[in-house]
Amino acid sequence: MSPMTTPAPGSRTSDGTDQVHALRRIQAALEAAVEVLRGLPADTLRVEHKPGAGPVTEADWAVNEVLAKLLPAEGEGWLSEESRDDPSRLARRRVWAVDPLDGTKEFVAGVPEWCVSVGLLEDGRPVAGGIANPATGEVFLGCLETGVTYNGRAARVSDRLSLDGALVLASRSEVDRGEWERFRGAPFTVRPVGSVAYKLALVAAGLADATWTLVPKHEWDVAAGVALVLAAGGSVRTREGSPLRFNQASPRLTGLTAQPRGLLPAVQRELGWPQEVD
Structure with a gap:
């Protein structure tokens, strides 16, 4: 795994807590x-299936336990796919939103498109995030104040303004269900990838131009990735064309699109979603 390098120190958040300190906590937890x-090699793990959801393994639970132990400080809330939702988080200004193993299906299948995803929310806004893909050795770290690093080097979203020739990352599940057939023959390349958090991280690092999901996601799926895209100079919007708000009573999002700011209008036109710009 590549060494994790925290971005250079920046200014402080509004409550006086240094975002770089938050990144160090994220780094240690990852x-x-x-x-x-x-x-915990995937081929030795017991796999269960949650009702109405995907698979879950001992690895999901073990990582969740470690993250829950290392991340939340006194007064901070917690939201995780593998923890019971505690409504007290709604009264917290700072909340950790994590997916211990995003892309469990890929993890079990040995496809290197899964990751550990850790996001920090402040006043309903993702301000810092870290994503590690142990299968590829990739590490993405960043916050709004300092920007993003990819394997220790500064990174930004691409500078693309048009979808012509763009690389767009799609949900592997959505593609398998035929939901991306409408984009067949489009002037951009569609590449199926497993974890949505990993897709967002790749966009943040400029390794892909855009990604969008046509189905609802949970806050823990995307909090870290959204923080990274925003910190890298990108834009993230809901199906309704508005910025995402987190730490809601129902932590479910209708869908999203992530891309460089200059590419947002083209993406919204392609999808037929309301066209608002940052």
Whole structure:
């Protein structure tokens, strides 16, 4: 796994807490999570299926336990796919939104398109995030104040203004269900990828131009990735054309699109979604 390098120090958040300190907490938690995963090879794990949801493994629970132990400080809320939702988070100004293992289906299948995803919310806005893909050794870290690093080097979204020739990352599940057939013959390349958090991280690092999901997602799926895209100079919008708001009573989002700011109008036109700009 590549060494994790925290972006250079920046200014402080409105409550006086240094965002770089938050990134160091994220970095430490990701490193601990990766160590846990090294001892839990996917082909030896018990796999269960949650009602109405995808698979879950011992790895999901083990990583969740480590993250829950290392991340929340006193007064901070917690939202995780593998924890019971505590409504007290709604009264918290700062909330950790995590997916211990986003892309469990790919993890179980041995497809290297899964990750550990850690996002920090402040006043309903993602302000810092970290995503580690142990299968590829990739690490994405960033916050609104300092920008984003990819494997320790500064990164930004692409500078593309048109979908012509763009690389768009699609949900592998959505493609398998035929939901991307409408884009067949489009002037951009569609590449199916598993984890939505990983797709967002790739866009943030400029390794792809855009991604969108046509089905609802949960806050824990995308909090870290949205923080990274915004910190990298990009734009993220809902199906309704508005910025995303987090730490809601129902942590479910209708869908989203993520891309460089200059590409947003073209993406919204392609999708037929309301055209608002940052």
